[in-house]
Amino acid sequence: MWGLLREQGAPHQKKGMRMEDNAEFLLKGRLNGSQRNRVKGLLNMLYTPKELSEEIGIYQDQFYRVYVPLGCPFSRDSQGHYLINGKNFKRWYEENYQKRTLEKGQAYCVSCKKIIVVSNPERKQNGNLVYDCYICPNCGKKVVRFVDAKRKKNDQQKELETH
Ligand SMILES: [Zn+2]
Numbered sequence: 001m002w003g004l005l006r007e008q009g010a011p012h013q014k015k016g017m018r019m020e021d022n023a024e025f026l027l028k029g030r031l032n033g034s035q036r037n038r039v040k041g042l043l044n045m046l047y048t049p050k051e052l053s054e055e056i057g058i059y060q061d062q063f064y065r066v067y068v069p070l071g072c073p074f075s076r077d078s079q080g081h082y083l084i085n086g087k088n089f090k091r092w093y094e095e096n097y098q099k100r101t102l103e104k105g106q107a108y109c110v111s112c113k114k115i116i117v118v119s120n121p122e123r124k125q126n127g128n129l130v131y132d133c134y135i136c137p138n139c140g141k142k143v144v145r146f147v148d149a150k151r152k153k154n155d156q157q158k159e160l161e162t163h
Helices: 002-008 017-028 033-040 049-056 060-070 086-097 149-162
Strands: 082-085 106-109 114-117 122-126 129-135 142-147
Touching: 017 060, 033 049, 033 086, 049 060, 049 082, 049 086, 060 082, 082 086, 106 142
Parallel strands: none
Antiparallel strands: 106 114, 122 129, 129 142
């Protein structure tokens, strides 16, 4: 019974998962407040992924599996080891995850680097995070807009009530 409901509740599983993955990646790379503060403190120097992860307080895995695929700036030494400039990383992170004042019906496309007008969101949830997915009208890529925690709770409550 539950399995059935669940399947019915997920009608949006589509092919073409690449953009989907990109959106999911973006979520996985989101930092909490104290981690964001540590990003602000990164210096204009090269860090190894290990050092960078320790500075920020994340698993090194997050760097390789999330930030690299998302296009975070890095260079490689002669042995192929990753090196990340702290300042560049900070700029990149803030550009991708910056809080923006968005009106209703707007979202920020990280590919176009601008605010776009969107409609018909696809509401999704990943752990505690609730977000709306849109397709950018300019570039056709998936765009994510976070839904704040309070609204999420209300929505969940509503969902529970209607079931
Ligand atoms: Zn776009």
